[in-house]
Amino acid sequence: MNMVNVGRPTRPEGEAPQDPGARRSLSGGRGLLQDEPLLFELEGWDKTGVDFEPAEHDASDLAGLTREGQIGIPGLSEPEAVRHYVRLSQKNHAIDLALYPLGSCTMKHNPRLNEKMARLAGFADLHPLQPLSTTQGALKLMDRLAHWLKTLTGMPAVALAPKAGAHGELCGLLCIKAAHEAAGNGDRRRVLVPTSAHGTNPATAAFVGYSVTEIAQTEDGRVDLADLAAKLGPDVAAIMVTNPNTCGLFERDVIEIARLTHAAGAYFYCDGANFNAIVGRVRPGDLGVDAMHINLHKTFSTPHGGGGPGAGPVVLSAALATFAPAPWVVSGPDGLTLVEEAKDEAAQAFGRMSAFQGQMGMFVRAYAYMLSHGADGLRQVAEDAVLNANYVKARLGDLMTAAFPDGPCMHEALFDDRWLEGTGVTTLDFAKAMIDEGFHPMTMYFPLVVHGAMLIEPTETESKRELDRFCEALRLLAAAALAGDADRFKGAPHLAPLRRLDETLAARKPKLTWRPESLSSSGEAA
Ligand SMILES: *Cc1c(COP(=O)(O)O)cnc(C)c1O
Numbered sequence: 001m002n003m004v005n006v007g008r009p010t011r012p013e014g015e016a017p018q019d020p021g022a023r024r025s026l027s028g029g030r031g032l033l034q035d036e037p038l039l040f041e042l043e044g045w046d047k048t049g050v051d052f053e054p055a056e057h058d059a060s061d062l063a064g065l066t067r068e069g070q071i072g073i074p075g076l077s078e079p080e081a082v083r084h085y086v087r088l089s090q091k092n093h094a095i096d097l098a099l100y101p102l103g104s105c106t107m108k109h110n111p112r113l114n115e116k117m118a119r120l121a122g123f124a125d126l127h128p129l130q131p132l133s134t135t136q137g138a139l140k141l142m143d144r145l146a147h148w149l150k151t152l153t154g155m156p157a158v159a160l161a162p163k164a165g166a167h168g169e170l171c172g173l174l175c176i177k178a179a180h181e182a183a184g185n186g187d188r189r190r191v192l193v194p195t196s197a198h199g200t201n202p203a204t205a206a207f208v209g210y211s212v213t214e215i216a217q218t219e220d221g222r223v224d225l226a227d228l229a230a231k232l233g234p235d236v237a238a239i240m241v242t243n244p245n246t247c248g249l250f251e252r253d254v255i256e257i258a259r260l261t262h263a264a265g266a267y268f269y270c271d272g273a274n275f276n277a278i279v280g281r282v283r284p285g286d287l288g289v290d291a292m293h294i295n296l297h298k299t300f301s302t303p304h305g306g307g308g309p310g311a312g313p314v315v316l317s318a319a320l321a322t323f324a325p326a327p328w329v330v331s332g333p334d335g336l337t338l339v340e341e342a343k344d345e346a347a348q349a350f351g352r353m354s355a356f357q358g359q360m361g362m363f364v365r366a367y368a369y370m371l372s373h374g375a376d377g378l379r380q381v382a383e384d385a386v387l388n389a390n391y392v393k394a395r396l397g398d399l400m401t402a403a404f405p406d407g408p409c410m411h412e413a414l415f416d417d418r419w420l421e422g423t424g425v426t427t428l429d430f431a432k433a434m435i436d437e438g439f440h441p442m443t444m445y446f447p448l449v450v451h452g453a454m455l456i457e458p459t460e461t462e463s464k465r466e467l468d469r470f471c472e473a474l475r476l477l478a479a480a481a482l483a484g485d486a487d488r489f490k491g492a493p494h495l496a497p498l499r500r501l502d503e504t505l506a507a508r509k510p511k512l513t514w515r516p517e518s519l520s521s522s523g524e525a526a
Pocket residue numbers: 104105164165166167198200242246271273274295310312
């Protein structure tokens with residue numbers, strides 16, 4: 001049985017191998033990788049990996065509540081458990097294996113130095129309730145990180161606590177809501193969001209209780225100023241604009257966007273998830289931004305994906321700074337301390353985003369990244385990220401159709417599926433065939449405004465050699481698609497441990513519990 005509603009056999013029963021290279025092995029293994037069942041399907045329910053002496057006193061205080069059946073955890077030896085997880089990890093892609101071209105994700109190299117710093121006992125073993133006299137170093141690091149974030153963005157304040165980009169959006173909108181309420185403008189109920197926005201933007205606005213109005217996009221992929229001006233009004237609380245936007249384009253009219261927004265009495269929330277493209281080059285504060293989250297796990301590099309860990313500090317303009325959530329670090333007579341209570345300078349703080357200070361491990365990684373790059377190195381991050389994306393765009397632009405061919409892109413090269421018309425191959429087919437070539441697919445079908453979108457973000461991590469290998473593989477595939485070899489694509493991936501999953505069914509009806517037949521009959525399995 002599987003965790004999701006997908007068949008595990010690598011090839012549907014009875015289906016003939018489509019090429020000799022994809023012939024199935026006798027055992028389900030493949031190229032030194034064994035087929036891996038679920039942990040719960042492994043043998044050993046009556047076994048244990050540890051060897052305890054029987055307890056001398058086994059009287060229980062639980063009265064009649066002591067468990068009598070099996071606990072429902074397979075008993076494995078250490079090598080069995082280790083191999084299970086290592087085998088599973090080998091079925092996954094990782095940035096340490098190859099380029100990870102997912103657009104809008106900034107999957108860059110995670111320097112080992114960051115990991116080493118984050119594991120220093122003084123950071124890794126901290127407890128958030130330790131006396132502040134014992135955590136001065138950590139507070140100093142938070143204070144320095146805040147200083148760097150404010151300097152890089154040209155903004156006077158930052159809230160470090162949010163734990164992801166989406167959490168940062170929530171923090172920013174709650175600041176904006178608090179500011180409007182403090183000014184007697186609590187009746188502003190609408191947030192404007194461009195059609196190309198990341199899904200978290202409208203979701204956050206709705207979560208805060210705002211209604212969302214879409215702003216149209218111009219032919220060349222930017223915010224339509226006329227539409228923005230028409231939709232701004234006395235009921236608008238904020239706009240949420242990503243810059244560079246999710247089409248990988250700089251919002252040319254960003255200053256005018258800010259001016260129109262402020263003239264209408266609304267705030268400018270900028271989704272800063274794409275800060276990697278402009279770090280060290282552009283300060284959002286100079287553009288008129290009022291609040292922007294920074295995905296430390298993207299721009300400032302940590303392993304991310306699969307749900308965490310993340311950190312989404314929010315920088316704030318002077319107009320919003322007093323509404324920032326607690327806590328923040330201040331210097332006092334006894335060294336650094338935290339402002340925790342809604343009084344004095346924090347009297348207008350809207351509340352808190354999390355129980356404690358945020359993701360300390362992420363703060364350490366991001367700060368290590370900043371210090372090891374220096375100001376000039378961070379600037380080069382943005383320059384190289386943009387150069388790499390433009391290289392990809394140029395190398396593939398003769399075979400694939402760039403969604404916005406005119407002018408350079410920023411950190412992402414966006415293609416659409418016009419070039420696949422008549423080939424019988426879809427964006428999905430093309431992406432799946434990339435897996436057979438050893439490359440993780442790019443972001444597909446996002447942004448939604450571009451038909452059959454393929455969004456490639458190479459990041460500054462990749463050398464020209466790696467980019468060439470990637471582009472060569474895509475060129476071979478593109479040529480095969482254009483030559484009418486649709487069969488190669490339809491069944492792809494042929495060589496992956498799992499092939500096409502029913503992703504919709506898996507997302508809508510995930511099987512989150514496993515019930516062994518033997519235990520479910522006695523009602524013991526959870
Ligand atoms: C990644 C991303 C987000 C959300 O960030 P999380 O840390 O995943 O919550 C929001 N907007 C854009 C444009 C992004 O790329």
